[in-house]
Amino acid sequence: MKSTVNGAEPLLRLQGVSKNFGPVQALTDVDLEVRSGEVTALIGDNGAGKSVLIKCIAGIHSPEHGQILWEGKPVRIRTPRDAAALGIETVYQDLALCNNLDIVQNMFLGREREQAFLLDEEAMERSAQETLSSLAVTTVRSIRQPVASLSGGQRQSVAIAKAVLWNTKLVIMDEPTAALGVAQTRMVLELTRRLAEQGHAALFVSHNMNDVFEVADRVIVLYLGQVVALRPADELDRQIVVDLMTTGASDRLGKGSMGADVEG
């Protein structure tokens, strides 16, 4: 997994991607890249196009123009299944867990293991346990407890663990900390770092500046459907990002500035 880290070819690259809904231009000529072993934050104000962008990558929308390159090869992602086949999993803001099912059942939902037409609960429980331990998700009391009984942070952790269960290369997280308290946010941010350390690529969508600077290696700023910056997090600070988010430019960075590592 580590082989692609800092390699020449990013895991995911978007070139000139545009998407409109009727007369509304949601994304305009978006170029970006996401690397394995890194947390890439996608930040932008409400309506900047963050959700549309990740839905284009997750196979829910298909862009009108542009190209998506996956491990250097052009791909078409038409359905969530296509995305899953490539190794892209999305953790949605509203979680997408079934409260009445337990943790194992949720993690394997839609991809249950079977033996002679019956569910193979033992195998699923063991895999779920391994994944949770490897991510150091330690606060759940038992993996057979219904999701309804978990705290918000624990649910988010389960949703993320669910995403990495499948030999996943890219985990997209849509505002994973939006509804969480301080301690629970910590828990999710640490988990996000751990994903990157394990060699996954994490695309972390947020408009919370604190979270972004705490967790991200690289930051993409989206403004009115356009990428206005893609830079290592340590080249940016809060003021610059706020400027970029609200006006699309920052005096301290130069107008519409892009990181040096993205070409044309």
Place this chain on the structure above:
Amino acid sequence: MSKVDEPVTRPEADAAQTETAAREAELAVPAELAAGSVGEYVRGSLARIRAGDSGILPVVGGLILISILFESLDSKFLTAGNLVNLLVQAAVFSLLAMGEVFVLLLGEIDLSIGYVAGLGAVVMADLAGPNHGWPWWSAIAAALLATAGIGLVQGLIITLVGLPSFVVTLAGLLFWQGVLLKILGSGGTIPINDDVINNIASANLSPLVGWVVMLALVALFGLTLWRRDSKRRRAGLVAPPPTVTLLKIGGALAGGIALVVLCNTNRGIFAPIQGVPWVVFLVVGVLVLWTILLGRTKLGRYFYAIGGNAEAARRAGVNLVKIRTIAFMLTGLTAGVAGIVYASRLRSISTSIDGGTLVLYAVAAAVIGGTSLFGGRGKAIHGVLGGIVIAAIDNGMGLMGFTAASKYMVTALVLLAAVTIDALSRRGRVAL
């Protein structure tokens, strides 16, 4: 408690929050999880009940209460003859209610199954009758195919066109009632002369065969349960302690023995009648089948998932249209079985079948048994137990000479109590 917990040291920041979460979680954890011993298992169960997940406890408690009440008012209630009669009466309600559980799990409803059951009975009676002269098994198969087909069509209208199931199956209730009247003519009856079909609801297994079948069933259940639990214990997975497994098997055996002893008691007045009615094993058979389907297969898991959060299931790649349609088909199929039992009991099918009341009883039975009207929670056993409650009210009040009017009113109150328990337990659930 959890195995996930042990190997890793907890980050300091999480500690406080972890404790609160653990305390909250304690209430909703299945008893198996917290159990190292029987005592802990019982404590876990109690915590769960307090948290609102009472399972079949209210309905079992209700049944005991009803029995005590009727027995104290009329000592004929708890006789072998009456209890066996009650089980046969309950069969139609229980079967219809088991069918209803599938759609209730999805948060849908099927109001048509009363008349769908009647139509199945008509198909069977007609095909097995002198007009066609089909053998009993093919007549039954055709009836089940017809009712499953009706369920399929209604399911497709609901899922593909996107109409509310309430309206589509309400139309179904009217339509199939019309079809039934059309086929039978006003006041028409089709008598059933096939022995096998009539025996379903009226014949009994010989006392010896009753014992053998019951012991075989309990042995099969016990072996499966023991093997599964001990395998899980060995693998270090969540499992109840061995004593609890043994207690469960013992409980099943005790229940089976009680049933067979009860049914093998001579309940005849003029000639000796004894043995377990066929229909009791038929209901048990359907119960086992649907319990496996709901609890141990992908399909069953998807019913629960859709009922719990349809959007999550869709994103997980579950084909909502397909799974929902299958649920309506299974409901129709189970209704067909109920229709066959209904006709077998009367040895005929006529226009006097009241499909409207039957379906309302079926929904009531499922909910009284513990299935949630809000979707996502329910089991086949709920339908069976709820059906027995409804039959018990009907039977007990009948013994005391009450009219249909009072029976309806009492059944309504019981239903209201059950829905209240359902709604309150939903509110009582932690972190929902």
